[in-house]
Amino acid sequence: MSQTHQAAGTGRRTTRGREPGRATLVGIGSLLVVLTNAVIFILPPLLPVIQAQYGLATVAEVTWLYTVLTLGGGAGFILLPRLADLHGDRNANVAAAAFLTVGALVPAIGDSYPTLLVGCALMGFGGAAQVLPLGFLRRGLGESGITVAVAVLVIGTGVGIVAGMIGGGLIVQTLSLQSFFVVLTAIGAVTTVASYLLIPHLPPAERGGRIGVVGTVWMIAWVAAILLTLTQGLVWGNAALIPLVLGVVGGIAWFRVERRSSNAVFDVALMKAPLVTASCICITLFAAVNAAFLLLVSTYAQIIPAALRPVDAYGLGLSALDTGWLMLPFALTFVVGGAIADRPVNNGRVVPVFVSGALISAAGLAWLALAHDQQWHYLVGAAVIGLGCSIGYAAGFTLVQLAVPEEKAGMATGVAGTFLAVGFAFGTALVSADLSASLVPVPGTTLEVAAENLYGVGYWLAGALALAVVLTVLVSTNRSRRRTGGVVA
Known part of the structure; x- marks a missing residue:
């Protein structure tokens, strides 16, 4: 099926006139993926600054930033990829980049908590640009498009996550909050112009359709x-x-x-293709593992042991910037995972790839559940978990793309992206609930932090999510065999 879809796409591509260079398309796609992920993960180091600057009384008010960002992203993942299919890749990408720009501009001008909420909603919607390269790279690069697009998505995601966390730490140390949003507005404006100039304006991939x-x-x-x-x-x-x-x-x-x-809105028949539903569920689970791991690391690493009572003392006492550097192995192994998964997935061996990614992730999480009180523990764990998650992402997004013809690449991207957004929200909620189960006071303040033992519990919970990937693909494979056996009989 995948070969048929790719061949059809290649034949249609030759009628569209001069195509932009491969390096140009890969470059703008990489920029979009890195930027959108960096924007999302730049927020954690900024939360204490935001709470202090805007005088927010409770942590619940701060978490609304993530809520509106996630809600905006949910809408963007549904609409923007479909817009690319029906109205062209350039239009969809320019719209996404423009939303990112305006979202940063609003708090840059308003410099208040309400304007920050509005800005986060707009940036969340525009953040769906992280998956749009799956469409225009597939359509622009012919038969190699899916492989290159998934590689750009996976590698760019890893780089963007770490760049965001390091960037957030640098901002805390060197810039004011308003200055940060001014800089982000400028970057967003450059990205918008680059999207307009570099992404080809081609006829809509799906003619005659409408949203x-x-x-x-x-x-x-x-x-x-x-x-x-x-x-x-x-x-x-x-x-x-x-x-x-x-x-x-x-x-x-x-x-x-x-x-x-x-x-x-989406071709529901797509979900009936072999392993597509299982792949979407696996994307959700890997995203949940990713979010849980990042929240556990960023929280534990920045707790100062001397600030707690001796009986409660734990943490690494790192700055936001140092915590970001601690995640560097995560980004490095993200680069490797996509390359490992590409060949076996395209040869139809997606189940072993999913299982491998899940078991590698689970091994890294089990390591951190048992050893997470030294910096080198996190360097090892981050490298292992990054490798496992990138293998899982690459397998999931590749299989969903292979299940549809080129003209519906955006629709398939929207399906997978929606499952991705739900996974990140679920992983964050799961760990937040875990770290809220038992709190210890910070002497001399009104603050409370999670009890130390809850971090081990959080890593075990994330490991269980990774193992759920194995269960998902095995159940799906067994059902497919039964269905095939029934048809043969």
Whole structure:
């Protein structure tokens, strides 16, 4: 099936006139992936600064930044890839970069908590640009497009995560919050112009199609309800069950309606292709592992042991910048993982790749569950977990792309991206709940931090998510065999 889709795409590509250079397309795609991931992960080191500068009384107010960022991202992952299919890659990428720019400009001008919330929502929507290169690289590079696009996505994600954490630390030490958003606005403006100039303006990949307004709004609503529960569930308590139930029920009803719709947002038949549903679930689980690991590391590393009572003392006492450097092995092994997964996935051996990525991630998490009180422990753990997660991401995004023809690359990207957003929100919520289970006071302040033993529990929980990948692909493979056996019989 993948060979048929790629050949069809290659033949259509020759009628579009002069194509931009390979290096140009890869360069702008890499910029988009690195920038959008850096924006997301630059926030953790800035949270104490934001809380102090805007006089926020509770941590719950600070977490709303992540909530609106995630909600904006959920909408962006649904709309922007589909916009690329129907109205052209350049238009979709320019729109995404423009949202990032305006999102940074709003708090740069307003310099207040309300404007920061608005800015985070806009930047979250534009952050869906991180997956758009999957579409225009596949369409622009012919048969090698999927391989290159997934490599750019996986490697750029790893680099962007670490660049964001290091950048956040540098900002805390050298710039004011408002100055940071001014700089980010300038970077976003350059990216917008580069997207317009460098991404080819080609005829829409899917002719005659249109975005189903009702189905799109409906999907954004139920995805947002689930993400809202995952990001604010601890603050709302039992009340969080209301949007969760609404989201689940709304999602089930949406799937039933979309299956019969002539203008579906996503091709529901895509999810019936072999291992596609399992791949999307695996993307969610790897994203949850990724988010859980990053939150556990950034929290533990910046706690100052001397600030706690001797009986409660733990932490590495690192600065935000030092914590970012501690994550460097994570980015380095992210580069390797995509290359390892490419050949076996394209040869149909996706199950062993998923299992390998999951077991490697689980091994790194088990290591940190047992040893996480020295800096070198994290250097080792970050390298192992980065390798496992990158293998898993590469397998998941590649398989979903192989399941659709070139003209629907954006639609497939949107499906995988939505599962990615849910995974990050779930991993963050899971670890937040774990670290809130038992708190110890910081003497002389009104602050409280998690009890030390909860970090080991958090790593074991993240390891269980990694092992759930193995269960997911084995169950999916077994069901496929039964279905095939039934058809043969």
